[in-house]
Amino acid sequence: MNRICLALLMIGAWSEAGHALDREQRHGKALLETECARCHAVGKTGRSPLNEAPPFRTFGDKLYDTDFEQRLQDGLTTIHPGMPTFRFSRDDAEAVVNYLKAIQSRKKPK
Structure with missing residues (x-):
């Protein structure tokens, strides 16, 4: 039994590490x-606090627009x-986009 628990903990730790954010994405x-x-x-x-506000993990292809x-x-x-207007520095904009790309929901195949 202990071996099974240890194996499950190791698998969980490995999969979590595979999804860790880098420094820029954390920023x-x-x-x-x-x-x-x-x-x-x-x-x-998680759900957005405002129903009308889409979760950022659903932005998908919008993030890949060149602009x-x-x-x-x-x-x-x-x-x-x-919604207020937001203005980010170049480095901050890159960090935001890279973070958003990292959290996008994966669509399940039909």
Whole structure:
């Protein structure tokens, strides 16, 4: 029995390490937690505090637009009246995008 528990703990630790965020991604996550978490879910799981605010892990292909990172630097705006405009430095925008790419939900094959 102890061997089984130890094996399960080792597998869990290995899989967790495989999903660890690098320093830049942790910085991006911290920025989003500070600026966006009051409305959006910014992690790999969880619901957004506001129902209308999509979880960031569902952004998918939007993150791969050639201009998304630039829009974060120029001032991300939206037609949603309650969302403020955010402006990130180049390094911060890169960190945010890299973090968001790391947490995207994987679609299950049909």
